[in-house]
Each structure stands twice: as C-alpha cells, then as structure tokens.
Amino acid sequence: MLYRENGQFKTSYVADQQMLPIRQDQVFMIALVVIAFAVVPFVASDYLIRAILVPFLILSLAALGLNLLTGYCGQVSIGHGAFMAVGAYAAYNIATRLPDLNILIVLVLAGLAAALVGMLFGIPSLRIKGLYLAVATLAAQFFFDWVFARVKWFTNYSPSGSVSVPDIALFGLVLNTPQEKYLFVLAIVALFALVAKNLVRGHVGRSWMAIRDMDVAAEVIGIRPMAAKLSAFAISSFYVGVAGALWGFIHLGSWEPLAFSINLSLNLLFMIIIGGLGSILGSFFGAAFIIVLPIVLNQLPAALGIPISTAMVSHLEFMIFGALIVFFLIVEPHGLARLWAIGKEKLRLWPFPH
Amino acid sequence: MNKLMRNWPVIALGVLLAAGLVAPLATGASPAGFYVEVLLGGLMTGVLYSLVALGFVLIFKASGVFNFAQGAMVLFAALAVARMAEVMPWWLAALLAIGIMVVLAWVIERVVLRPLVNQEAIALLMATLGVTYFLDGFGQTVWGSDIYEINLGIAKEPVMVLDGIFQGGILVNKEDVVAAVAAAALVAALALFFQKTPTGRALRAVADDHQAAQSIGIPLNRIWVIVWSVAGVVALVAGVIWGSKLGVQFSISQVALKALPVVILGGFTSVPGAIIGGLIIGVGEKMAEVFLGPVLVKAFDLAGGGIENWFAYMLALLFLLVRPEGLFGEKHIDRV
Amino acid sequence: MQHARKIGEPILSVEGVSLSFGGVRALQEVSFDVREHEIRAIIGPNGAGKSSMLNVINGVYHPQEGKITYAGKVRQHVDPHEAAARGIARTFQSLALFKGMSVLDNIMTGRNLKMRSNLLFQALRLGPALKEEIEHRAAVERIIDFLEIQPYRKTPVGRLPYGLQKRVDLARALALEPRVLLLDEPMAGMNLEEKQDMCRFILDVNDQFGTTIVLIEHDMGVVMDISDRVVVLDYGRKIADGTPDEVRNNQAVIDAYLGVAH
Numbered sequence: 001m002l003y004r005e006n007g008q009f010k011t012s013y014v015a016d017q018q019m020l021p022i023r024q025d026q027v028f029m030i031a032l033v034v035i036a037f038a039v040v041p042f043v044a045s046d047y048l049i050r051a052i053l054v055p056f057l058i059l060s061l062a063a064l065g066l067n068l069l070t071g072y073c074g075q076v077s078i079g080h081g082a083f084m085a086v087g088a089y090a091a092y093n094i095a096t097r098l099p100d101l102n103i104l105i106v107l108v109l110a111g112l113a114a115a116l117v118g119m120l121f122g123i124p125s126l127r128i129k130g131l132y133l134a135v136a137t138l139a140a141q142f143f144f145d146w147v148f149a150r151v152k153w154f155t156n157y158s159p160s161g162s163v164s165v166p167d168i169a170l171f172g173l174v175l176n177t178p179q180e181k182y183l184f185v186l187a188i189v190a191l192f193a194l195v196a197k198n199l200v201r202g203h204v205g206r207s208w209m210a211i212r213d214m215d216v217a218a219e220v221i222g223i224r225p226m227a228a229k230l231s232a233f234a235i236s237s238f239y240v241g242v243a244g245a246l247w248g249f250i251h252l253g254s255w256e257p258l259a260f261s262i263n264l265s266l267n268l269l270f271m272i273i274i275g276g277l278g279s280i281l282g283s284f285f286g287a288a289f290i291i292v293l294p295i296v297l298n299q300l301p302a303a304l305g306i307p308i309s310t311a312m313v314s315h316l317e318f319m320i321f322g323a324l325i326v327f328f329l330i331v332e333p334h335g336l337a338r339l340w341a342i343g344k345e346k347l348r349l350w351p352f353p354h
Numbered sequence: 355m356n357k358l359m360r361n362w363p364v365i366a367l368g369v370l371l372a373a374g375l376v377a378p379l380a381t382g383a384s385p386a387g388f389y390v391e392v393l394l395g396g397l398m399t400g401v402l403y404s405l406v407a408l409g410f411v412l413i414f415k416a417s418g419v420f421n422f423a424q425g426a427m428v429l430f431a432a433l434a435v436a437r438m439a440e441v442m443p444w445w446l447a448a449l450l451a452i453g454i455m456v457v458l459a460w461v462i463e464r465v466v467l468r469p470l471v472n473q474e475a476i477a478l479l480m481a482t483l484g485v486t487y488f489l490d491g492f493g494q495t496v497w498g499s500d501i502y503e504i505n506l507g508i509a510k511e512p513v514m515v516l517d518g519i520f521q522g523g524i525l526v527n528k529e530d531v532v533a534a535v536a537a538a539a540l541v542a543a544l545a546l547f548f549q550k551t552p553t554g555r556a557l558r559a560v561a562d563d564h565q566a567a568q569s570i571g572i573p574l575n576r577i578w579v580i581v582w583s584v585a586g587v588v589a590l591v592a593g594v595i596w597g598s599k600l601g602v603q604f605s606i607s608q609v610a611l612k613a614l615p616v617v618i619l620g621g622f623t624s625v626p627g628a629i630i631g632g633l634i635i636g637v638g639e640k641m642a643e644v645f646l647g648p649v650l651v652k653a654f655d656l657a658g659g660g661i662e663n664w665f666a667y668m669l670a671l672l673f674l675l676v677r678p679e680g681l682f683g684e685k686h687i688d689r690v
Numbered sequence: 691m692q693h694a695r696k697i698g699e700p701i702l703s704v705e706g707v708s709l710s711f712g713g714v715r716a717l718q719e720v721s722f723d724v725r726e727h728e729i730r731a732i733i734g735p736n737g738a739g740k741s742s743m744l745n746v747i748n749g750v751y752h753p754q755e756g757k758i759t760y761a762g763k764v765r766q767h768v769d770p771h772e773a774a775a776r777g778i779a780r781t782f783q784s785l786a787l788f789k790g791m792s793v794l795d796n797i798m799t800g801r802n803l804k805m806r807s808n809l810l811f812q813a814l815r816l817g818p819a820l821k822e823e824i825e826h827r828a829a830v831e832r833i834i835d836f837l838e839i840q841p842y843r844k845t846p847v848g849r850l851p852y853g854l855q856k857r858v859d860l861a862r863a864l865a866l867e868p869r870v871l872l873l874d875e876p877m878a879g880m881n882l883e884e885k886q887d888m889c890r891f892i893l894d895v896n897d898q899f900g901t902t903i904v905l906i907e908h909d910m911g912v913v914m915d916i917s918d919r920v921v922v923l924d925y926g927r928k929i930a931d932g933t934p935d936e937v938r939n940n941q942a943v944i945d946a947y948l949g950v951a952h
Contacts, residue, residue: 013827014820076476124671128678131420131479135614136674139667146664150656161657195813202812202819203798203805210788210799217786220748221866222774222803231809262611266483273480278790311499315491322488329481330469 019197036186041179049178056291057189058246063271063283064196065239071277072200073232074212075125078265079137080240082144085260087114087241088248089154092163096156103168107242114241115234122233126226141262149257164254181250188246192239197280199235208232270321274328276337285336293317363676371638378645392644393637398530400636401537405592407616407628409585414622415561416581419467422482425613426489427586431455432593433497448594455586463578533595540591541629557581561623615670621683630681635666695900697918698726702747702870702902707756709742716742717753718926729896729903731913734923735946740906741783743923744872748773748780761869775803779868781859783875787847793858794843797833800865801826833861837891853884860891870902871895877909885909889916914938922946
C-alpha cells in the first residue's frame with residue numbers, strides 16, 4: 001500500500017526520465033540526505049564517524065569509480081588500487097609543494113593526474129578484453145607499487161618511505177573534527193554520485209553499456225570504441241583518484257606505499273560484485289558490506305561467547321568473501337542492488353500477493 | 355617479406371629482449387661465471403612459474419575457464435604436504451595430498467563451475483577469484499599460517515661445477531636440478547596423456563568445442579573433474595618443489611599472479627607456451643633485477659631495487675599490445 | 691513493385707570483392723550494385739557468403755580484394771562507425787541487442803551519433819545535454835510508434851520474445867536515420883503473422899523514408915513479393931543478378947538450391 005505508483009502519471013519526457021520517477025523514492029532520498037547531513041553529525045559518536053562512516057563514504061566513491069569502468073563499460077580492472085595511489089600521492093605532492101592551494105583544487109588536480117594515468121593504462125583495452133585486460137591493469141598495480149616505494153621524489157625524500165599529510169584547509173577553515181571531515185567527504189561523495197547518475201543516463205553512459213554488452217554492434221551503430229573506453233577509464237580513474245586522495249588525507253592521515261596494494265584492488269572488485277555491477281546504489285551497498293563484515297566478525301563471536309583469535313577472524317573474512325562472491329555470481333549476478341530492486345518490486349504489491 | 359613487415363612490433367620486441375639478455379655479457383659489466391649463475395637462477399625460477407602456469411593452461415584448454423585460483427591451489431597442496439609430512443614420510447603425504455586435490459577438484463566443479471556453465475568468461479574469472487579467497491582462508495584455518503618447510507631429502511648446499519671453464523666455477527643447486535627434471539618429466543607425461551590416451555583425446559575435444567563434445571557423448575562434468583584433478587596434481591608438484599626451495603606460507607598475491615604474465619607470453623592454450631613463457635619470465639626477471647636494477651637505481655636515484663615485482667607484468671603488457679595471443683596461442687576471430 | 695519514390699542511380703556498389711578467413715574463401719570476386727530507393731535482396735543457399743557480404747559493406751570485415759563505392763566515395767574498406775556515420779545501418783542475423791538495457795535505451799544508443807553535448811553538461815544534465823536527451827527521446831518515440839512496440843519500451847530487451855527483439859533491432863537501426871539499411875534475415879524464426887508485420891514495416895520504411903534496403907532472406911515468397919532486384923550467391927560467387935522473375939527462372943539458381951553438383 002505504501003509503495004505504489006498509482007496515480008503518478010508522467011506527462012512529459014523530462015518527468016519520465018527523472019532520476020527517481022516514483023514519488024516514494026524521492027521522499028526516501030530526500031529524507032536520507034537530510035539525515036545524513038543534518039542529523040548524523042550530531043548523533044553519531046566520534047568512533048562511528050571516524051572508523052565507519054568516513055571510510056564507508058570514501059570506499060563507496062572508489063567503488064563507484066570502478067563500477068563505472070567495470071560494471072557499466074565492462075572493462076575489468078584489478079589495478080585500481082594503483083590509481084587510488086596516484087591520486088593520493090599526487091594530492092600529497094601538490095599539497096606539500098604548494099601549501100596555500102585550496103584543498104578542492106588539490107583534489108581536482110589529483111583526480112586529473114589519476115585520470116591521465118588511467119587513460120594511459122586503458123589504451124591496451126582498445127586491443128584486448130576481459131581477463132587479458134585484467135592482467136594489463138595488474139601491470140599498473142605492481143608498477144606503481146614500486147614507483148611510489150622507490151622513486152624518492154614522490155615521498156618527498158622521506159627516509160622511511162611513509163608520508164604524512166599537512167592540515168586540510170577549506171576556504172580558511174581547517175578541517176579538524178571528525179564531524180567536519182565527515183561533512184566534507186559526504187558533500188563530495190554526494191556530488192560525485194549525482195554526476196555519475198547523470199553520466200550513466202546520458203549518451204556517454206549508454207555508449208559505455210553498449211560497448212559492454214556487444215562491442216561489435218556498438219561500433220556498427222556508430223559508437224567509437226576508443227572514445228567510449230578511454231572516457232570510461234578517464235572518468236573512472238578520476239573518481240578513484242579523488243577517492244585515493246581522500247583516503248590518504250582524511251582517513252589515513254599518513255601511509256606507506258603498501259597502503260594501496262593489490263588487496264585494495266581486489267577489495268574494490270569484491271565491493272562492486274557483491275554490491276551490484278552496473279549500479280550506482282550497488283557501489284554503496286558493496287562498500288558498506290566490506291566495512292561492516294569485519295566488524296561483525298570481530299564482535300559477533302565475542303557477543304555469542306565463542307572465543308576466536310584475530311588471525312582466525314581474518315581467515316573467516318576471506319572465506320566468507322570468497323564464498324559470497326561465488327554465491328552472488330551464481331544466484332544473483334547483479335548483487336545486492338538487484339536484491340534491493342526485487343525487494344522494492346515486492347513492496348509495490350504488498351500486502352497483495354500479486 | 356610481407357609477413358616480416360606486418361609482424362614488426364613482435365620482432366622489435368624480440369630484438370629488444372635479446373639485446374637486454376646479452377648486454378651484461380657483451381658490455382663486460384659482469385664476469386661470465388656470475389652471468390651464467392644468474393641465468394641459471396632465472397631458469398630455475400622460470401621452471402617453477404611454468405609449473406604453476408601449466409595448471410592454468412590445462413584448465414583453460416579443457417573448460418575455457420581462467421582459474422585465478424591456481425596459485426591458491428598450489429599453496430593449498432604444498433601446505434597439505436608440508437603439514438602432513440610432519441607426521442608421516444613425505445611421499446605418503448604427497449599421495450594423500452593428491453587425493454585431497456582430487457576431492458577439491460570435484461567440489462569446485464560441482465559447487466562453482468556447474469552452476470555458472472553458461473555465463474561469460476568474466477563471471478567465471480571472478481568466481482575463481484572467490485575460490486582463491488576461500489582457499490586462502492580455509493587453507494590457513496586448516497593448515498595454519500606460519501611458514502612451513504618441506505623436506506624432500508635433497509641436499510640444500512649448492513655444488514660448484516664447471517670451474518674449469520668459468521673462473522671460480524658456477525654454483526648450482528641440486529634442488530633446482532631436481533625441479534627441472536621433475537618439470538620435464540611432468541610435461542612429457544602430460545604430452546603423452548593428451549596425445550595417446552582416449553581421455554586425453556576427450557579433453558582436447560572438450561577444449562575445442564563444449565557443445566560438439568557433448569553431442570558425441572563426452573561427459574562434460576566428469577571431464578572437468580578430471581582436468582581440475584590433473585591441474586591439482588600439477589599444482590601439487592609445483593607446490594612441493596617451490597615449498598622445498600622457499601618454504602610454504604599462504605600469501606595470496608605473488609605466486610598465483612606471477613603465472614598470469616607467463617600464460618600471456620606463452621598463449622593461454624599452449625602447454626609448450628607455458629613452459630617457454632615461464633622460462634622467459636624467470637630469466638627476464640632475474641636479469642632485470644640483477645643487471646638492470648643497479649643501472650636504474652643509479653640513474654634515477656632510487657631507494658632500492660624490486661624490479662622483479664613488476665617486470666613480468668610490464669613484459670606481459672607489451673606482449674598484449676603487439677601479440678595478444680601469445681607466442682603459441684590461437685588467434686581469436688570474432689564471427690558476427 | 692510500386693514505389694512512392696522513383697528508383698534512382700546506384701548509391702552503393704561492390705566490385706571484385708574477395709574475402710577469406712584463413713583457408714576459407716567466403717567471397718570470390720563478387721560485384722553488384724544497389725540503386726537508391728530500391729529493395730535489393732541477396733539470396734543463396736546456406737554458407738553462400740551473404741552475411742559476409744553485408745559485413746564487408748558496413749566494414750565489420752575487411753576484404754582482401756575489391757572495392758566498395760558508397761555515395762560517390764570509393765574505398766578498399768571502411769570502419770564500421772564510419773559506415774554508420776555516413777548513413778549505413780544494419781540489423782544482425784543473431785540479434786546483437788544490448789542485453790543489459792531496456793528497449794528504449796537500446797534504440798537511444800542508435801541516436802548516439804547525433805548526440806553531441808559535451809561531458810560537463812551531461813554530468814550536470816543541464817542546458818544542451820537535457821535538450822538533446824528530450825529531442826532524441828521524441829525521435830525514438832516516433833520510431834517506437836512506427837514499429838508498434840510502445841508497451842515494451844521500459845522492458846529489458848532480454849525478456850522479450852524473439853519476434854519483438856527483432857523489431858527492436860530494426861528500430862535501433864532506424865534510429866540512425868540511414869540512407870541504406872542492411873537487413874540480415876529479418877524474418878528468420880518468425881511465424882506467418884510476424885512475417886507479414888515485418889514485411890509491412892520494411893515496405894513502410896522504404897516508402898515513407900525512401901531508405902534503400904539490402905535484404906538477406908530465405909523465404910522466397912517474401913523475396914519475390916517485395917524486392918525490386920535480386921542477387922544470388924552460391925559458395926561465395928555471384929551466380930545471378932536481376933529482377934525476381936529473371937532470377938526465379940535461372941537454371942544456375944535452381945541448380946544451386948537443389949544441390950546439383952557443380
């Protein structure tokens with residue numbers, strides 16, 4: 001009864017092509033945004049914000065970036081950790097060498113650096129696909145692991161190889177408290193998510209999906225594969241670069257080169273598989289899952305009174321990830337996002353059976 | 355002449371690699387004996403890579419599935435042998451481990467492959483990625499996460515040979531020789547298996563065309579179990595040799611992933627390709643690390659070496675650009 | 691065949707086209723032309739090279755020999771998206787629809803060539819980008835009306851029955867507003883009613899938009915009914931070229947279809 005489209009007729013194409021055509025969805029989204037911006041900063045504990053909400057938001061952004069490339073455009077990448085690293089190190093270098101630059105500009109420049117690198121390593125996608133492309137992206141991952149560990153300029157000649165970020169100043173205000181950082185990240189992620197939704201609804205997004213579904217047919221109707229693939233790599237890497245910069249600056253504060261290793265890349269891939277390939281919402285679900293699972297695994301056995309060592313928790317995590325990947329691929333390849341959509345469909349009928 | 359001109363990128367790459375290979379010797383930057391040692395070391399590592407890659411190729415040939423989990427299988431098998439050998443002679447442990455790998459193959463086929471049989475390659479790749487993670491966690495739960503040793507009873511000290519020809523002689527590891535011999539024997543056995551036995555023929559038929567093979571009565575599921583078991587055995591051999599040399603510890607990245615560039619070079623469907631690709635990668639890596647590394651460190655003021663972490667992948671990337679089907683693979687034609 | 695527009699000069703011609711895959715010779719020195727506004731059928735037994743011929747015309751395959759003349763320009767071979775940009779659209783024998791998208795989105799991809807708004811405007815969905823989306827949505831809706839698939843516009847393409855999928859394939863090709871439309875067995879797998887509908891659509895496209903149509907078809911009744919001229923291929927060679935009546939009575943054609951050794 002609650003979730004019905006009854007009476008909601010669209011009389012113009014603009015109305016029909018809205019992001020959230022169903023009124024209940026619009027209400028829900030507005031409520032969510034209001035709660036996220038206005039309620040959470042006052043209600044949530046510092047720990048919740050610092051350890052859960054902020055990493056969730058940043059990883060969602062990174063997952064979103066990867067989803068644009070892999071979920072919407074069908075180009076597999078297991079090297080996205082490297083592009084996050086490029087964003088992070090670019091931001092670090094720019095911020096340290098040009099200390100008066102506004103953080104927003106630093107982020108945009110970091111994103112652009114990552115976008116350029118992404119496009120470079122995306123060039124092979126014009127000739128190779130699928131798992132061949134995945135191996136090419138691995139080259140990026142390991143190469144940049146090495147570059148940021150060995151080329152001393154990037155770490156500002158730090159003897160240990162680690163870097164620490166300077167204070168973040170936004171229009172004169174220094175971001176100190178967790179709440180300030182949270183709102184900053186939230187605003188950025190919300191904007192980027194909106195932009196992503198617009199892009200996938202537009203002709204760029206359709207060209208990506210056409211390439212994903214059948215690239216020969218896409219070419220035949222006039223889509224240039226090079227333009228579509230490189231734009232996907234560029235935009236995806238931009239998102240991921242900004243996420244990397246945020247990860248380093250806001251979440252980590254200081255990091256060593258291995259912070260952006262292959263494990264991160266694989267985690268991103270898991271996020272979008274479990275969350276839902278080709279779904280903006282799915283990226284958020286996947287990130288939430290990856291953040292929440294270790295916490296649950298840590299707390300649950302203790303709560304149930306079963307003692308498990310931390311090493312065992314980590315093994316369990318791996319086993320559950322692996323099992324879930326296989327499970328989702330078999331049962332619901334479109335991930336949690338599809339389960340959510342199915343739930344909504346059922347809700348449309350509720351309480352009637354059909 | 356035409357063919358030569360059309361293939362110029364491949365030839366250019368080949369010339370570049372060959373130049374890199376002989377440079378240390380030609381420029382006199384390294385004494386001959388040392389050079390041969392590094393070369394041999396590279397070849398030996400290459401043999402190990404080849405063995406892991408062999409498992410990949412077998413599974414891909416027969417089922418078109420790219421088994422990301424091959425490396426995890428290697429480690430799982432090695433760990434099984436290592437831990438069981440603590441309470442029984444190593445050959446018994448190995449036999450039991452073979453049994454375990456067969457069971458594992460059967461489970462994977464039933465639980466993962468069969469439900470996904472009509473999905474695209476990407477889905478299968480990601481499924482094997484899931485299997486990798488699962489095996490990682492499961493393996494460490496069952497066998498433990500420390501470094502374990504495999505003792506095959508082979509002397510560990512290197513032996514000095516050929517000190518008449520090269521000044522100072524060359525250090526050769528007996529283990530490495532055993533590894534090379536074992537690998538050669540394995541390849542020969544597999545070649546015989548594929549060419550001469552009915553099951554081998556069935557496997558080749560399945561590799562060519564699943565549906566056609568099914569329609570002449572070849573039981574697809576059973577074939578896949580066989581293939582995965584054989585791959586498991588290959589993984590076991592690789593794991594035991596590797597483990598004996600370096601000790602066994604579960605670590606997801608390096609082992610499995612290194613085999614990927616090998617199959618890129620060699621071609622996904624070629625057994626000789628896996629061998630040659632492995633050797634090229636092994637030698638290339640070692641040479642790059644030992645001879646190219648110091649040059650780069652000096653030139654760019656780097657904080658140390660580590661070239662071998664990415665050299666293989668960059669080489670694979672170059673190959674993908676000039677010859678995506680690898681040295682011995684089949685060219686893929688898209689019919690519309 | 692009566693036409694609303696008079697059949698004009700040759701708009702497309704292939705000369706001496708030969709195509710091989712490895713050892714298989716798909717086409718051998720095939721030459722014919724297609725006049726503007728006509729409906730040209732390509733027929734022949736299975737494996738004759740008909741689909742390969744279409745693939746050569748719009749650039750999916752590059753022939754080893756021969757040239758293709760289209761709208762005055764002579765080429766050794768073209769790129770598919772160049773062909774599309776110059777007004778050649780096609781459908782596929784084994785539907786090449788984008789399974790992950792709805793009917794509406796599939797047809798909208800056909801408008802891609804005409805959508806020029808830049809990335810920034812798309813990102814914010816303002817001004818030129820929004821205007822373009824609406825404009826092209828209107829154009830696509832006209833095609834949807836024309837092919838009578840209105841109830842299915844939001845359905846994911848993979849869920850539609852085969853006959854409707856073929857209509858979506860046609861719609862997507864029409865979205866390019868092509869001068870030449872290459873149809874690869876548009877009526878394969880259809881029942882009588884669906885075939886009649888499809889015939890009607892093809893004739894309407896030719897009538898209303900003046901689109902030149904090159905059509906591969908196995909149903910002789912359809913071919914004889916709607917085409918102006920016919921090319922017959924067999925084992926990659928052209929064995930007849932003329933009006934339906936001329937071709938129907940050609941001995942070589944009859945032999946080819948009856949499988950007489952030659």
